[in-house]
Amino acid sequence: MDWxxxxxxxxxxxxxxxxxxxxxxxHSAAMAGIQIMRNGGSDVELAEDDRDLLAAIDADEV
Structure with missing residues (x-):
């Protein structure tokens, strides 16, 4: 995924x-996820479901 x-x-x-x-x-979890994926950092503050979704989106070939 191109973040x-x-x-x-x-x-x-x-x-x-x-x-x-x-x-x-x-909304804030989605925004935090974008920030993490664009700038690096820890996803520890996100719920497990949100971390799983980020990983699935990141694996997408978009």
Whole structure:
């Protein structure tokens, strides 16, 4: 996944362009996930489901 591309978050739902990527536990969790994937850092503050979603999105070939 190219994390530098435009992403949007609406009520915890992340979109890559107009494609739905997944729904996080909250808007702030989605924003934190984007920050972590773009800039590095620890995902320890995210819930396990949010970490799993980040990993699945990251594995996507978008």
């Amino acid at each position: 530098s591309q435009p992403l949007s978050v609406i009520d915890g739902r992340m979109y890559i362009g107009d494609r739905w990527a997944g729904t996080f536990s909250s």
